[in-house]
Amino acid sequence: MDIKFSEDQVEILRQARRFCENEMPMTYVRTMFEDERGFTDEVWSKMVEIGWTAMLLPEAYGGLGMELLDMSIVLEELGRAVSPGPLFSTVLLGASAIAEAGSDAQKQRYLPAVAEGTMRGTLALHEPGSGADPGYIMMEAMRDGDGFIVSGTKLFVPDAHVSDFIVCAVRTEKGGDPSKSITLLLIDAKTPGLMISLLPTMDGTRKLCAVEFKNVSVGKDAMLGEMNRGWGPLRKVMQKAQVGLCAECVGGAEKAMEFATEYAKVRVQFDQPIGSFQAIKHRCAQMYVDVESARSLLYWASWAQDHGDANEAAIAASAAKVYCTEVYRNVSASAIQVLGGTGFSWEHDIHFYLKRAKANEVALGDLAYHREQVIGLVAQ
Amino acid sequence: MDYRFTPEQEAFRKGFVSWLGNNLPEEWSPNRLRNYHTTEAWADAYKRFQKRLFDAGYAAMHYPKEYGGQGKSLMDEVIVLQTIANTCIELRMPGVVTLGMAVPTIATCGNEEQKKEFLPRIFDGTHIWCQGFSEPNAGSDVANCATRAVRQNGHYILDGQKTWTSFAHMSDYCILLVRTDPGVAKHKGLSYLLVDMKTKGIEIRPMTQITGEAEFNEVFFDNVKVPLEMRVGQEGQGWMIAITTLMFERTVGDATMAAAYEKNIEKMLEMAKTTMRSGKLVIDDPVFRQQLAQACIDVMVLKYHGLRSLSKQLQGGIPGPEGSIGKLLWSEPNQRISDAVLSMQGPNSQVLRGTPWSIQDGHWQYGFLRAKGNTIEAGTSEIQRNIIGERCLNLPKDVSRVARQK
Numbered sequence: 001m002d003i004k005f006s007e008d009q010v011e012i013l014r015q016a017r018r019f020c021e022n023e024m025p026m027t028y029v030r031t032m033f034e035d036e037r038g039f040t041d042e043v044w045s046k047m048v049e050i051g052w053t054a055m056l057l058p059e060a061y062g063g064l065g066m067e068l069l070d071m072s073i074v075l076e077e078l079g080r081a082v083s084p085g086p087l088f089s090t091v092l093l094g095a096s097a098i099a100e101a102g103s104d105a106q107k108q109r110y111l112p113a114v115a116e117g118t119m120r121g122t123l124a125l126h127e128p129g130s131g132a133d134p135g136y137i138m139m140e141a142m143r144d145g146d147g148f149i150v151s152g153t154k155l156f157v158p159d160a161h162v163s164d165f166i167v168c169a170v171r172t173e174k175g176g177d178p179s180k181s182i183t184l185l186l187i188d189a190k191t192p193g194l195m196i197s198l199l200p201t202m203d204g205t206r207k208l209c210a211v212e213f214k215n216v217s218v219g220k221d222a223m224l225g226e227m228n229r230g231w232g233p234l235r236k237v238m239q240k241a242q243v244g245l246c247a248e249c250v251g252g253a254e255k256a257m258e259f260a261t262e263y264a265k266v267r268v269q270f271d272q273p274i275g276s277f278q279a280i281k282h283r284c285a286q287m288y289v290d291v292e293s294a295r296s297l298l299y300w301a302s303w304a305q306d307h308g309d310a311n312e313a314a315i316a317a318s319a320a321k322v323y324c325t326e327v328y329r330n331v332s333a334s335a336i337q338v339l340g341g342t343g344f345s346w347e348h349d350i351h352f353y354l355k356r357a358k359a360n361e362v363a364l365g366d367l368a369y370h371r372e373q374v375i376g377l378v379a380q
Numbered sequence: 381m382d383y384r385f386t387p388e389q390e391a392f393r394k395g396f397v398s399w400l401g402n403n404l405p406e407e408w409s410p411n412r413l414r415n416y417h418t419t420e421a422w423a424d425a426y427k428r429f430q431k432r433l434f435d436a437g438y439a440a441m442h443y444p445k446e447y448g449g450q451g452k453s454l455m456d457e458v459i460v461l462q463t464i465a466n467t468c469i470e471l472r473m474p475g476v477v478t479l480g481m482a483v484p485t486i487a488t489c490g491n492e493e494q495k496k497e498f499l500p501r502i503f504d505g506t507h508i509w510c511q512g513f514s515e516p517n518a519g520s521d522v523a524n525c526a527t528r529a530v531r532q533n534g535h536y537i538l539d540g541q542k543t544w545t546s547f548a549h550m551s552d553y554c555i556l557l558v559r560t561d562p563g564v565a566k567h568k569g570l571s572y573l574l575v576d577m578k579t580k581g582i583e584i585r586p587m588t589q590i591t592g593e594a595e596f597n598e599v600f601f602d603n604v605k606v607p608l609e610m611r612v613g614q615e616g617q618g619w620m621i622a623i624t625t626l627m628f629e630r631t632v633g634d635a636t637m638a639a640a641y642e643k644n645i646e647k648m649l650e651m652a653k654t655t656m657r658s659g660k661l662v663i664d665d666p667v668f669r670q671q672l673a674q675a676c677i678d679v680m681v682l683k684y685h686g687l688r689s690l691s692k693q694l695q696g697g698i699p700g701p702e703g704s705i706g707k708l709l710w711s712e713p714n715q716r717i718s719d720a721v722l723s724m725q726g727p728n729s730q731v732l733r734g735t736p737w738s739i740q741d742g743h744w745q746y747g748f749l750r751a752k753g754n755t756i757e758a759g760t761s762e763i764q765r766n767i768i769g770e771r772c773l774n775l776p777k778d779v780s781r782v783a784r785q786k
Contacts, residue, residue, distance in 0.1 A: 001383060001389075002691060002695075004381065004695065272776070278762070278766070278778065281765065281778075282762070282769065284773055285764075285772075289705050292685070293681050293705060297681055300687075304383075316680075319680050322674075323677055368670060371670045374677060375672050379672070
């Protein structure tokens with residue numbers, strides 16, 4: 001048992017912290033919050049240069065073949081900076097699905113381009129009736145010769161408006177068992193009949209889209225993996241992405257805690273710093289407990305995706321998704337209370353953290369969904 | 381990063397699990413809430429069990445051989461403790477203060493004679509120790525300790541009272557915090573003594589607690605003579621030594637606690653799969669499933685946070701104020717979990733052990749009440765949050781406390 005970063009990982013952390021401070025200060029976040037596209041080409045190309053688009057991809061396809069824990073270190077820093085932009089959707093959703101389920105030809109065509117930053121992609125799961133259940137996939141794809149015709153609506157697709165490809169989960173067989181009825185389709189975002197519109201959401205730092213499919217026709221080569229067998233690889237992709245969200249949550253929660261504690265040391269009321277009052281001190285102490293314990297769960301969940309068995313990986317991802325997103329929500333909300341009127345203002349940056357926390361809470365399965373996953377796995 | 385045991389550790393673990401399976405006391409059953417109904421029987425069971433561990437080479441794995449240990453690693457000790465916690469924690473309980481507090485204090489701060497005199501007889505199960513810190517007017521404010529120790533002819537003469545002293549009624553010795561200098565700031569005038577509980581002038585009165593049992597005691601000292609060489613460290617260092625003791629209590633304790641809680645989760649799931657409500661099993665109720673899941677998650681947090689702290693200590697780190705996190709992570713969830721489980725049992729949750737309507741021999745009824753002590757003993761939740769706020773986050777002390785310490 002050895003639970004500490006390697007020297008390389010310490011360096012990844014240092015580099016990511018520096019990058020975020022230099023390239024993504026809050027002035028950038030504020031501008032991108034209002035911007036439709038949500039990122040600049042300049043910052044994107046610098047992220048590519050530093051290797052973040054390539055980290056998780058296999059070396060055979062232009063990637064760096066690193067582990068999820070390495071990526072989590074970067075995502076923790078990005079969360080700390082409430083970084084906007086399509087890195088998460090491209091790396092942990094779109095490209096991850098191709099790496100998990102794609103044929104050699106599909107991987108050759110897409111993954112090196114993702115690694116080089118010339119292509120971006122995302123994953124379309126949620127539908128109008130699915131609530132927080134990412135496995136509730138009812139949009140049908142009809143066989144049409146060798147290919148498919150797809151009609152229906154996908155919601156809350158991150159960064160679809162700036163994506164070159166969309167991996168879309170569709171139902172290709174009637175019946176309840178998702179493991180025998182879901183297929184993944186790899187669809188070019190410019191395919192005729194596909195309409196993408198930006199949803200006005202609370203968290204402007206992560207853009208979410210509605211994607212409407214009107215008789216979209218795709219060929220046989222669009223099929224990612226086997227017919228009706230999309231659920232297995234999809235679950236693995238989602239688990240890693242859920243852990244990725246947890247990393248963002250830990251980084252964001254830590255920054256929110258720092259906002260609160262730094263303020264509590266300098267804000268004077270009743271002739272003393274408010275941090276000396278136990279009502280404030282204990283609130284801050286609870287933030288520290290939450291952040292550090294969430295980090296402990298995050299490291300295990302990250303490690304388990306690459307080294308645990310399938311059961312451990314699934315339990316860890318869901319347990320962490322519940323705990324870390326709840327911690328982020330609680331800590332960012334509590335920080336607003338410590339900051340008082342300042343925390344309620346648009347001028348202070350804390351509100352971006354609360355908004356990202358609420359977005360991460362419901363992304364890729366909410367608290368109730370993941371608790372149900374945990375109990376289903378441990379009590380089977 | 382790696383969360384697995386090495387092959388050698390895994391082999392050691394398997395060996396110990398199988399040894400333990402063959403060496404549990406004959407009278408002991410995992411299905412009874414309590415196997416020992418008198419203090420004497422419980423203390424005796426602990427001592428016999430500890431002797432068996434010692435004889436088989438499983439006691440004090442990480443302590444040097446010259447003090448009765450095995451000269452192996454802390455990880456081996458943790459493996460032994462986790463296995464015991466997951467199997468038969470009842471047999472360990474009377475030794476928790478002895479092994480978790482007296483041992484690290486004597487080993488870290490004691491002199492050579494004290495280590496040779498006391499450690500081997502703890503490790504082989506001969507002696508049980510208790511800890512005399514709390515007093516009627518020194519609860520969370522431990523440094524307010526008023527029990528006096530006055531030097532007289534090569535001895536200290538003790539007068540005063542300790543309270544909430546766990547296992548004092550079955551103890552042979554006590555680690556004791558006393559005031560040797562009332563003329564200096566309160567935390568500077570304390571000293572740390574090792575006291576034979578059979579010394580003339582010591583009176584022990586068991587206190588019945590919320591569960592109806594007497595695990596704690598009041599201990600009165602009336603003109604009690606303790607030789608000067610029974611002091612640990614220098615006169616006036618008592619506070620610092622007490623703090624060290626408290627920190628050591630944490631890391632290994634938390635790693636062990638997680639194993640005990642995992643056993644509790646097993647019991648909880650077994651209860652949910654066998655307890656009916658409105659003709660339906662608890663495990664099939666969607667609301668309770670959420671609560672069961674949250675209990676599982678809370679225990680995972682305790683486990684993986686504990687492993688992270690332990691790993692830091694294994695790599696040579698000294699346990700620090702962040703140990704307070706671990707205390708909060710086991711004490712508060714234990715209350716939430718036992719409370720939730722009682723709610724799942726409906727009106728049956730009121731029934732104590734020993735009836736056809738009792739659930740799991742009253743395990744959760746006892747657990748619910750006992751858990752109320754968890755956020756008070758070994759430093760209240762409020763004290764833990766003060767420690768975290770002031771030492772981990774560097775928040776200022778409150779003005780009245782600063783003024784009093786000047």
